[in-house]
Amino acid sequence: MSYEAVIGLEVHVQIKTRTKMFTAAPYVYGAEPNTLTDPVVLGLPGTLPVLNHLAIEKCAQLGLMLQCAIAEQCKWDRKNYFYPDSPKNYQLTQNDQPLCIGGKVEIELPGPSRNIEGEHRWVQLNRIHLEEDPGKLTHEAFDTVIDFNRAGVPLAEIVTEPDMQNSTEAVAFLNALRNLIIYAGISDCDMEKGQMRCDANVSLRPVGTNSLGTRTEMKNLNSISNVKAAIEYEIARQTQILDEGGVIVQETRRWDVDSSSSSSLRSKEEAHDYRYFPDPDLMPVQMDPKRIEQLDAQLPERPLDKQRRYQGDLDLPYTITSVLCPNLQLSEFFEAALEVYAAPKAIANYIANDLLRELADASARGASSHCVSDCKLTPAHIATLAKIIDTGVISKQIGKEVFTEMFNTGIMPDVIVKTKGLKQSNDSEEIESLCREAIAGNEKAVSEYRAGNLKALNALKGPVMKATKGKANPAMLDDLLKQLIDKA
Amino acid sequence: MSEKPHIDIDYVADLARIKLSDKEKSTLSAQLADILGHFEKLSAVDVDGIEPMAHTQNIHNVWRPGDAPGATLKAQTLIEMAPEQRDNQVVVPKVVE
Known part of the structure; x- marks a missing residue:
């Protein structure tokens, strides 16, 4: 029998606030162990939690970004369990009245090649609730050690419907989700820092049936490639069990990165009786509807909406929009440059190709400026460069040289052109005599051109460009060469 | 009131991670059943037509404005409360098999 997989994800995202969910103790990643707690975090006798208003508003914004309904009323419950990551022996979470209800995320599946846009579809969400992160356990050889710094950090849990069928869709979902969350400023979603974590629920059913099979839950997926590998492993494991006539056991499994396999998590936390109250x-x-409108108005355009707009209104190709749009910084940089000079195609090309190449080179050289926000270029640099090329001050070829120079120095392109004397030469007498020399020096190219091979002209342009150090106006050079050959 | 509610004392003890002697089990079973029996009285109240509520007080939106970090506990203070410690972390028996 052939089976199809049904996958649902639970994604935990740390909300970017300076203080914790129920107390003003600060949180930053990477602090010395157990230096970011207070009596509320540890649940010491006599302490009382107080809600972090900013975290609630940010979680509501997350919900709005993911097209959830914001609940008229939400509340917090105690989820009781004995496990050493929780200093209170319960986690404050939202059980039956979460902050955000429903929702959906638009995803793009991989196209036939990187240059071709893939199919889009929506993944339905069940809910988002706002809870507190537990402390961090490190399992060592003979015991477990606990750092409570992370305990109490505002944590949004995004729960999807069982609405994905394979690891490719799950990866596309996580990428789309991450872009949306970073756009909205809710979290930086750095999985290495634990800012975004994922559990995957996987079940199989015979192709063509609608009921859900027994599912397993995979934990400890702390990178997108782990999610992909773990889902693929689990589908293969369950397929084999069913093929051999076995039965899937509902269980929690732990993904082990080193062995690229999962094993049943027979830990003491398995008694799933949380006794919520x-x-x-x-x-x-109770969120004020007017405040929800304000929070919604603060949110940016969604990345895929922006991509549609760039491809539609600005007529940019997918190869460019697929680079600019997933990255908020790049697209903001692009739009700021358009404010200076409205040449979308040229500017988008400079950002998606030249700027990213220079940043990658700089990064490879170990320079500190490897992202847009801390490099020396401003949107005005790129806009001005596009403008002086459009107006014929310099050629595109010289533009490449100016680009590298302005990237390294931060000097405006018009100033570079002036100080280095790069202004395009429109001195027709000088260019004409150079053209004559070129024609005289390459009879083969001339006869090929006459025979109809238009590309042969390039062999004649080369020496002229070389002699003028690239400053000859290319359009003028083209015309001159053709005229001279035709006349001769 | 009808018969006493049943308490599965082994299950409750397991959830609470405590080990009970047979004597304790029988004492505590009876006591817990009494406590639950007391709460059972609530089910006699007619609640038809009454909206479920999240809290006995009709107060909402009690929160901390702003996001200014407050005081923290010293790591030393924290780990001194723990039965065992190493490198400023709390040590517990290994929890994953």
Whole structure:
């Protein structure tokens, strides 16, 4: 029998606030162990949690960005469990009244090649609730050590419907989700720093049926490539069990990166009886609809909406928009340059090709300026460069040289052109005599051109460009060469 | 009131990660059943037509404005409360097999 997989994801995202969800203790990644706690984080007797208003608003914005409905009222519950990552023996979370309900994320599946846009579809969400991160456990050879710094950090849990069928869709979903969250300023989604983590629920069913099979939950997926590998492993594992007439056991499994395999997590946390009850120390929250409108208005255009606009209104190709749009910084840089000089295609090309190439080179050389925000170029640099090429001050060829120079120095392109004397030569007498020399020196190219091979002209242009150090106006050079050959 | 609610004391002890002697099990079973029995009285109340509520107080939106970091506990203070410690971390028995 052939099976199809049904996949749902639970994605935890740390909300970027300076302080914790229920107290003002700060959180930053990488601090010395156990230096970012206070009595509330540790649940010491006599302490009371107080909600972090900013975290609630940011979580609501996350919901709006993911097209969820924002609940009229939400509340917090205690999820009781004994596991050493929780200092209180319960986690404050939202059980039956989450902040955000439903929602959907538009994803793009890989196209036939990198240069061709893939199919788009929507992945449905079930909910987003706002809870606290537990502490971090490190399992060592003979014991486990605990750092409570992370405990109490605002954590949004995004729960999808079982709405994906393979690892490719799951990866496309996580990429789209990450772009949306970074755009909205909710989190930087750095998986290495634990800012975004993913659990995957996988089940199989015979192709063509609608009921859901027994699912397993895969934990410890801390990179997108792990998610992909773990889902593929789990589909193969379940397929083999079913093919051999076996039965899938509902269980939690732990992905092991080193062995690229998963194993059943028979830890003491397995008793799934959380005995939820409303937290008596926290009051419910009712969001003001007017405030929700304000929060919505603060959100940026979604990346794929922006991509459609760039391809439609600005007529940019997919090869360029697929570079600019997933990256908020790049697209903002692009739009700021358009404000200076409205030449979308030229400017988009400079950013997607030249700027990224220079940044990658700089990064490879170990320079500190390897992202747009801290390089010396401003949108005005690129806009001005596009403008002086359009107006014929310099050729595109010289433009490449100017680009590298302005990237390295931060000097404006018009100033570089002036100080280095790069202005395009429109001195027709000088160019004409150079053209005559070129024609005289390459009879083969001339006869090939006459025979109809237009490309042969390039062999004649080369020496002229070389002699003028690239400053000859290319259009003028083209015309001159043709005229001279035709006349001769 | 009808018969006493049943308590699965082994299950409750397992969830609470505590080990009970047989004597404790029988004492605590009876006590917990009494406590639950007390709460059972609530089910006699007619709640038809009453909206479920999240809190006995009709108060909403109690939150901390702003995002200014407050005081923290010293790592030393924290780990002194732990039964075992190493490199400023709390040490517990290995939890993953």
